[in-house]
Amino acid sequence: MAEIKFEGITKLNKGLKKRMDMSAVKTVVKKNGSEMQKKAQRNAPVDTGNLKNNIGLEISDGGMTATVEPTAEYAPYVELGTRFMEAQPFLKPAFEEQKKQFEKDLKELVR
Template sequence: MGAEITFSGMDELLRRLEQLGEQSETVKKKALEEGAEVIRAEIESNAKRSNINHEHMADGIITNIKDDVAVIGPGAEFYYSHFLEFGTSKMAAQPFMGPSFERKKEEAKEKMAEVIRRELGL
């Protein structure tokens, strides 16, 4: 399951960013990192934790950024997160990633716009 943030109403800001040339890639990456952090932190705060003393899935929520795309979620060692998010034939879904994204996507968008404005000196 993938989810996306679509930028609308930011045409002028993005146009000005593109005028920076090569520097625009650095600014875009910084904006993406800071926006992704908003969602990563929300997923972490909503990931289940047991009372057993070991590493929890919440401790392993990571962000991978490549080619203007941020992938946020538990690391590979927490493969069972898929079962929690979507359920199984024997267990109801207990989603925490999708709802976290939905709650914070607008805040992440605003954070990204803030970074772009700051970097453009606006």
């Protein structure tokens, strides 16, 4: 039976990670996070404007994570509804739409 043994794979992986420029990925993350924030703000129902104005964007993990989150205390009730109020989703539709664009953008980087 033939056996193939690769030596130095760990060292090769470390070297590749050192040399890899992740700035393009970070740019895609930031761009898509910003676009999702805008879509969520556009989708948010407006009464006083508090909900719309308090949808924030946070970039973390050295630029590899974008978090879009409403800070208004009542945001989950608007998004999901209650037994007295119908849901008015604004965050999930923005996520579903932006997810497709994010995947396309990342695929472009891999080419």
